[in-house]
Amino acid sequence: MDHYISINDIDNINSWIEEAKELKKNPLKYIELGRNKTLGLLFFNSSLRTRLSTQKAALNLGMNPIVMNVSGDAWGIEFGDGTVMNGNTAEHIKEAAAVVSQYCDIIAVRAFPTLNDKAKDESEQVLMSFKKYASVPIVNMESATGHPLQGLTDAITISEHAKTRKPKVVLSWAPHIKALPHAVANSFTQAMQKMDVEFVITNPECYNLNPEITGKTSIIHNQEEAFKNADFVYVKNWSSYESYGQILNTDPNWMITKEKLGNAKFMHCLPVRRNVIVEDAVLDSDSSIVIQQANNRTFAAQLVLKKILENA
Amino acid sequence: MDHYISINDIDNINSWIEEAKELKKNPLKYIELGRNKTLGLLFFNSSLRTRLSTQKAALNLGMNPIVMNVSGDAWGIEFGDGTVMNGNTAEHIKEAAAVVSQYCDIIAVRAFPTLNDKAKDESEQVLMSFKKYASVPIVNMESATGHPLQGLTDAITISEHAKTRKPKVVLSWAPHIKALPHAVANSFTQAMQKMDVEFVITNPECYNLNPEITGKTSIIHNQEEAFKNADFVYVKNWSSYESYGQILNTDPNWMITKEKLGNAKFMHCLPVRRNVIVEDAVLDSDSSIVIQQANNRTFAAQLVLKKILENA
Amino acid sequence: MDHYISINDIDNINSWIEEAKELKKNPLKYIELGRNKTLGLLFFNSSLRTRLSTQKAALNLGMNPIVMNVSGDAWGIEFGDGTVMNGNTAEHIKEAAAVVSQYCDIIAVRAFPTLNDKAKDESEQVLMSFKKYASVPIVNMESATGHPLQGLTDAITISEHAKTRKPKVVLSWAPHIKALPHAVANSFTQAMQKMDVEFVITNPECYNLNPEITGKTSIIHNQEEAFKNADFVYVKNWSSYESYGQILNTDPNWMITKEKLGNAKFMHCLPVRRNVIVEDAVLDSDSSIVIQQANNRTFAAQLVLKKILENA
Numbered sequence: 001m002d003h004y005i006s007i008n009d010i011d012n013i014n015s016w017i018e019e020a021k022e023l024k025k026n027p028l029k030y031i032e033l034g035r036n037k038t039l040g041l042l043f044f045n046s047s048l049r050t051r052l053s054t055q056k057a058a059l060n061l062g063m064n065p066i067v068m069n070v071s072g073d074a075w076g077i078e079f080g081d082g083t084v085m086n087g088n089t090a091e092h093i094k095e096a097a098a099v100v101s102q103y104c105d106i107i108a109v110r111a112f113p114t115l116n117d118k119a120k121d122e123s124e125q126v127l128m129s130f131k132k133y134a135s136v137p138i139v140n141m142e143s144a145t146g147h148p149l150q151g152l153t154d155a156i157t158i159s160e161h162a163k164t165r166k167p168k169v170v171l172s173w174a175p176h177i178k179a180l181p182h183a184v185a186n187s188f189t190q191a192m193q194k195m196d197v198e199f200v201i202t203n204p205e206c207y208n209l210n211p212e213i214t215g216k217t218s219i220i221h222n223q224e225e226a227f228k229n230a231d232f233v234y235v236k237n238w239s240s241y242e243s244y245g246q247i248l249n250t251d252p253n254w255m256i257t258k259e260k261l262g263n264a265k266f267m268h269c270l271p272v273r274r275n276v277i278v279e280d281a282v283l284d285s286d287s288s289i290v291i292q293q294a295n296n297r298t299f300a301a302q303l304v305l306k307k308i309l310e311n312a
Numbered sequence: 313m314d315h316y317i318s319i320n321d322i323d324n325i326n327s328w329i330e331e332a333k334e335l336k337k338n339p340l341k342y343i344e345l346g347r348n349k350t351l352g353l354l355f356f357n358s359s360l361r362t363r364l365s366t367q368k369a370a371l372n373l374g375m376n377p378i379v380m381n382v383s384g385d386a387w388g389i390e391f392g393d394g395t396v397m398n399g400n401t402a403e404h405i406k407e408a409a410a411v412v413s414q415y416c417d418i419i420a421v422r423a424f425p426t427l428n429d430k431a432k433d434e435s436e437q438v439l440m441s442f443k444k445y446a447s448v449p450i451v452n453m454e455s456a457t458g459h460p461l462q463g464l465t466d467a468i469t470i471s472e473h474a475k476t477r478k479p480k481v482v483l484s485w486a487p488h489i490k491a492l493p494h495a496v497a498n499s500f501t502q503a504m505q506k507m508d509v510e511f512v513i514t515n516p517e518c519y520n521l522n523p524e525i526t527g528k529t530s531i532i533h534n535q536e537e538a539f540k541n542a543d544f545v546y547v548k549n550w551s552s553y554e555s556y557g558q559i560l561n562t563d564p565n566w567m568i569t570k571e572k573l574g575n576a577k578f579m580h581c582l583p584v585r586r587n588v589i590v591e592d593a594v595l596d597s598d599s600s601i602v603i604q605q606a607n608n609r610t611f612a613a614q615l616v617l618k619k620i621l622e623n624a
Numbered sequence: 625m626d627h628y629i630s631i632n633d634i635d636n637i638n639s640w641i642e643e644a645k646e647l648k649k650n651p652l653k654y655i656e657l658g659r660n661k662t663l664g665l666l667f668f669n670s671s672l673r674t675r676l677s678t679q680k681a682a683l684n685l686g687m688n689p690i691v692m693n694v695s696g697d698a699w700g701i702e703f704g705d706g707t708v709m710n711g712n713t714a715e716h717i718k719e720a721a722a723v724v725s726q727y728c729d730i731i732a733v734r735a736f737p738t739l740n741d742k743a744k745d746e747s748e749q750v751l752m753s754f755k756k757y758a759s760v761p762i763v764n765m766e767s768a769t770g771h772p773l774q775g776l777t778d779a780i781t782i783s784e785h786a787k788t789r790k791p792k793v794v795l796s797w798a799p800h801i802k803a804l805p806h807a808v809a810n811s812f813t814q815a816m817q818k819m820d821v822e823f824v825i826t827n828p829e830c831y832n833l834n835p836e837i838t839g840k841t842s843i844i845h846n847q848e849e850a851f852k853n854a855d856f857v858y859v860k861n862w863s864s865y866e867s868y869g870q871i872l873n874t875d876p877n878w879m880i881t882k883e884k885l886g887n888a889k890f891m892h893c894l895p896v897r898r899n900v901i902v903e904d905a906v907l908d909s910d911s912s913i914v915i916q917q918a919n920n921r922t923f924a925a926q927l928v929l930k931k932i933l934e935n936a
Binding site for chain 2: 028031043046047048049050052053055056059060069124151177270272273274275276280283289290294295297298310
């Protein structure tokens with residue numbers, strides 16, 4: 001594999017899941033694979049799980065992780081082509097990406113969307129500029145429209161906890177006070193579309209995700225109906241896609257409760273706002289597998305890094 | 313040892329001191345003990361010595377340290393039970409602590425007091441929440457009411473520099489322009505109470521420490537009298553405990569001078585404000601052992617990590 | 625070598641260049657030299673290349689790098705002698721440098737000039753205070769008046785790309801919207817003065833560098849004349865030295881164009897503002913060797929660290 005940009009870079013999700021489970025059993029098996037190689041982790045935004053799990057994954061492969069908060073540690077980066085750089089940005093991505101490539105064997109990047117410029121966000125300016133101008137492989141640690149390390153994590157977690165051959169998986173929107181990106185919902189949708197599961201999405205009518213991503217997946221606007229016989233309920237807030245980045249509805253009736261959940265397992269990428277997205281009773285019960293899910297972040301990242309290192 | 317939360321977690325201070333001195337002679341002896349294990353260092357506040365010495369201690373044990381400035385790098389953390397999280401905090405400590413436990417074998421936490429909410433500070437909300445919700449051992453890198461890595465360091469340093477079987481050790485308050493925590497003074501007091509030393513505290517009347525901590529230790533409000541025949545003078549500012557967090561006195565006569573110090577050794581946890589807490593002439597003389605003290609931070613931390621790793 | 629403070633610490637630039645080229649061929653040859661030793665990287669200012677390449681250099685030598693953003697992570701540092709520290713600074717450099725020396729085998733420091741207090745900048749207060757009060761070797765990662773890791777890098781790069789025995793090297797000022805330091809230009813000048821090259825500097829009249837540094841090097845105020853038959857054009861903006869820190873000229877005619885450059889190679893320390901300092905057509909052509917130059921930062925730093933470790 002050259003880069004890990006989106007769920008589409010997974011050639012065979014079932015074999016990837018199996019390989020990740022093997023890594024989880026013996027995380028240090030490939031500790032010589034990345035020895036004396038460097039992973040650069042570049043953060044344009046906050047991170048807890050991604051920051052720690054990706055470093056842990058690199059360490060499990062013997063790599064040296066180097067972390068940078070781009071905004072605070074380095075220079076403002078310019079992405080425009082042909083710009084006369086007499087403003088606030090001091091370094092062009094053409095140089096920045098090429099330079100970091102001199103010191104790092106793999107570059108992982110986190111860059112959230114603007115949520116007010118749809119075209120810019122869909123162009124994935126930051127991530128794709130790194131891909132274009134870096135001379136080493138790029139890993140997406142959550143970009144404007146996707147979070148494929150999370151999507152792979154979620155596929156592994158569902159595979160581990162499934163009790164039926166073809167479980168029913170529901171992705172449900174839930175209310176939130178801030179406008180949030182579509183990245184996690186998009187990558188989860190794409191991952192589920194590749195798996196042998198019964199997958200439905202439920203959200204208020206004004207919150208349909210990008211139809212190019214949801215494709216033929218059924219979208220049900222009645223949450224109760226969608227949850228019937230669910231084995232997994234994956235919950236996430238996102239802002240409107242059509243009225244891009246807007247908060248159109250904060251209806252608390254969409255909050256996940258123990259009663260609604262029934263016998264399904266509760267999943268969320270975290271961080272999660274308690275008693276806004278989901279009530280305490282769910283998170284504090286055995287129905288919640290959010291911590292097991294977070295643990296799998298390590299092995300999803302480790303698998304991706306391993307595949308890149310093996311290809312080098 | 314499961315956790316290192318306070319000086320009370322030291323079962324036998326004399327054997328700990330001896331063990332730390334052994335580590336200091338041969339810091340790399342146990343470099344295989346922590347190999348491929350990860351220490352997460354979570355900072356809610358600034359740090360120089362603790363940040364560097366605890367990383368150094370981890371490296372001496374072969375561990376991989378991962379540092380996070382929680383406020384800048386990650387999400388605002390909610391500690392309240394049952395809170396409806398529709399405000400500024402994005403992640404609950406229940407998830408945060410459990411998640412970090414998935415990636416780190418030991419979690420070290422620094423979280424200073426508010427100094428305006430005594431009950432909250434004394435509950436040690438941040439530290440004890442990590443202890444409660446993490447699934448791995450917790451190390452206190454200075455909490456609201458204690459700094460036990462510093463207290464252990466101080467005990468080691470006094471043992472190294474003592475010239476008599478039972479030295480006289482004085483903890484003296486000194487003036488400062490800001491309201492400072494009681495953590496260092498508390499842990500130093502607790503450490504001295506466990507050692508075979510003659511221990512007295514001296515401070516202005518309005519600055520008595522928490523009587524539950526000082527216990528039977530004599531408190532002398534006349535600094536000159538307290539310093540008589542002292543072998544070690546340990547200096548620290550703290551704000552009022554009774555009028556919680558207030559600055560009630562900044563009397564410069566309490567500043568430590570070479571004349572006052574006599575033949576005693578000068579100790580301070582650092583950082584120290586020169587010519588406010590203590591005059592230059594003391595710090596620049598051989599009477600000061602603050603740098604040797606700082607050096608011992610490594611071996612105090614290394615001993616604590618070693619005991620936790622051996623117990624795992 | 626005890627410290628690496630300026631280009632003057634290079635005893636024989638030709639042998640250093642050869643040694644750096646050898647390291648570049650086999651970067652991991654000395655990976656046991658720094659094993660279990662720690663490099664502390666202290667940043668008072670932003671950094672991308674220096675931050676990454678110096679860490680990479682340390683890793684290539686088996687060292688453990690520990691990075692600190694002094695301003696954000698630790699305490700305000702006081703540099704004044706005899707100061708009554710009742711203001712914003714909480715720790716004196718005397719303690720800070722001595723303390724960091726307890727945990728790090730080498731300390732690397734970045735501290736930019738004020739550009740408004742010439743005497744203070746020329747005293748190199750921060751760097752020289754670390755040198756004075758630390759008990760371990762100090763490496764300059766760009767100080768008020770010099771950037772000797774960059775200067776060494778540039779010498780290596782010119783040696784690699786030279787096609788004639790004695791190439792013509794031109795250092796050219798170029799316009800910029802902000803007042804920038806003289807450090808890079810100074811160290812480049814000093815490095816070229818040690819090499820067997822034909823070296824000239826070109827800048828507007830009001831931008832002559834410190835005459836104590838330029839010495840006998842010819843300064844030509846006509847850029848076109850200076851560029852004649854140049855093999856290397858090294859470009860950099862700096863503020864006025866005489867009218868210290870002032871921007872006296874932003875004449876866009878001094879911007880570097882492909883036409884002006886002719887057959888010369890284009891060099892710049894980066895970050896570079898495109899279409900202000902230099903037009904896109906130069907940076908996007910094979911005439912630009914800025915990325916190869918950035919790559920050599922690793923080997924310049926590695927050579928310096930190696931020489932210090934071998935001397936320890």
